[in-house]
Each structure stands twice: as C-alpha cells, then as structure tokens.
Amino acid sequence: MGGSWQRADKTLKTIGLLGGSFNPAHGGHRRISLFARDALGLDAVWWLVSPGNPLKPKAGMAPLAARLGSARQQARRARIVPTAIERELGTRFTIDTLRRLRQRYPKHRFVWLMGSDNLAQLHRWRDWRGIARTMPIAVIARPGYEAAACASPAGAWLGRYRRSAASLSNRAGWSAPALITLRFDPDPRSATAIRRADPDWASRITGVAQRDRLTHHLVDPDIA
Numbered sequence: 001m002g003g004s005w006q007r008a009d010k011t012l013k014t015i016g017l018l019g020g021s022f023n024p025a026h027g028g029h030r031r032i033s034l035f036a037r038d039a040l041g042l043d044a045v046w047w048l049v050s051p052g053n054p055l056k057p058k059a060g061m062a063p064l065a066a067r068l069g070s071a072r073q074q075a076r077r078a079r080i081v082p083t084a085i086e087r088e089l090g091t092r093f094t095i096d097t098l099r100r101l102r103q104r105y106p107k108h109r110f111v112w113l114m115g116s117d118n119l120a121q122l123h124r125w126r127d128w129r130g131i132a133r134t135m136p137i138a139v140i141a142r143p144g145y146e147a148a149a150c151a152s153p154a155g156a157w158l159g160r161y162r163r164s165a166a167s168l169s170n171r172a173g174w175s176a177p178a179l180i181t182l183r184f185d186p187d188p189r190s191a192t193a194i195r196r197a198d199p200d201w202a203s204r205i206t207g208v209a210q211r212d213r214l215t216h217h218l219v220d221p222d223i224a
Contacts, residue, residue, distance in 0.1 A: 018113045019048040024070035028189035035184050036113050039165050044079040047071050051087045062202035065221040069205040083214035095127040098134045109174045111136045116145040122154035136178035
C-alpha cells in the first residue's frame with residue numbers, strides 16, 4: 001500500500017488539506033472530502049490529524065495513533081490520505097503547518113478545506129491572514145453557520161476574494177487569497193455524537209502502531 005502511494009505521489013499536483021482532531025474520524029469527514037475533491041478537481045485530500053489542537057481541550061482527546069487509525073479506516077478505497085505529519089514537522093498552528101508543507105512539497109498545489117463553522121472563528125487562529133495568503137481556502141457551507149461566517153472578521157475580509165470552484169482549473173486560479181464556497185446536502189454526523197454513543201471507541205484501536213501513509217513512519221500507540 002505504501003509503495004503504490006509513493007509511486008502515485010510523484011504525479012499528484014492538486015491536494016486538498018482538511019485539518020482536525022478526527023476524534024474519531026467518521027463518514028461525514030469522508031463525504032465532505034470526496035465532495036470537495038470532485039467539486040474542485042483535486043487529485044487527493046490529505047487529512048491532517050492534529051497532535052493537539054490549541055483551540056480544543058485535551059480532556060477526552062484519544063491518543064494520536066487511535067485517531068489516525070480511525071482516519072485510516074474511514075479513508076479506505078478513496079483518494080484520501082490520513083497523516084500525522086504535523087508531529088514530524090513539529091508544528092501546532094495551522095499557519096506553520098501550511099508553510100512547511102509548501103516547502104516540503106513544492107510541486108504540489110494546495111487548497112485549505114474548512115467548514116463554515118470554522119470560518120466563523122478563523123479570526124481566532126494565529127496569523128489567519130497569513131493562512132489566507134498561503135493558499136486558496138474552500139469553505140463547505142454548514143446550515144446555521146453561514147450568517148456568522150459571513151459576518152465574522154475573517155469572512156468579511158475574505159469576501160472580497162471570492163472565486164468559483166472552476167477557477168482552480170488553471171494554474172493562475174491557485175493564487176491566494178481566494179475564497180471558494182461549496183454547497184452540498186448537510187451531513188448530520190459529528191465526532192461529539194459518536195463519542196457520546198460509543199465512549200470506548202478508541203480502546204479498540206489503542207495499543208496498535210499506525211503507519212502514516214504520507215510519511216511512511218510508524219506512529220507510536222503510546223503517544224497521547
């Protein structure tokens with residue numbers, strides 16, 4: 001599996017990046033990623049499984065290997081690549097991760113994927129304007145968040161840089177800042193609801209080292 005991805009990696013040029021805790025990953029993540037891949041004409045979507053989200057409490061957070069394992073299960077048979085590369089890069093903030101990824105993969109073109117709920121609080125992220133200037137941002141609309149997202153400081157600032165999904169069909173369309181809004185039928189699934197219904201989900205994966213499909217390195221199951 002790793003070898004086949006390594007060969008394919010040499011030809012991949014357009015990558016969507018979806019960051020998050022994936023605590024756990026679920027079908028909603030997969031559905032959003034496949035929708036964004038098709039809408040934007042992407043070669044693949046990378047799931048950046050965060051070692052630790054600065055905006056989320058550590059309580060209730062499963063070990064990194066368990067979260068990566070859940071992401072690998074959800075990504076099967078799809079052009080989705082779960083990775084814990086942020087641990088290897090030593091980055092905790094999105095701006096640092098995106099800059100390092102561009103340095104590490106100079107032949108790739110990246111677009112940052114996020115839900116409108118995250119756009120509503122993007123102004124709380126470190127150097128959010130820097131994020132917007134690093135690569136295009138594609139926002140997947142979520143019911144109940146659109147008004148707040150548009151009225152937020154980041155939404156208002158990015159509003160002047162709106163583009164269509166079709167703009168990514170040529171190289172010039174990958175300049176940033178750029179805001180692309182994607183709309184599709186909402187998915188009701190959430191990691192919070194899954195944890196409530198199955199609080200022991202991580203115990204079925206904990207204790208198993210996970211192979212990172214992007215870096216090909218093992219993720220220690222004992223890492224919190």
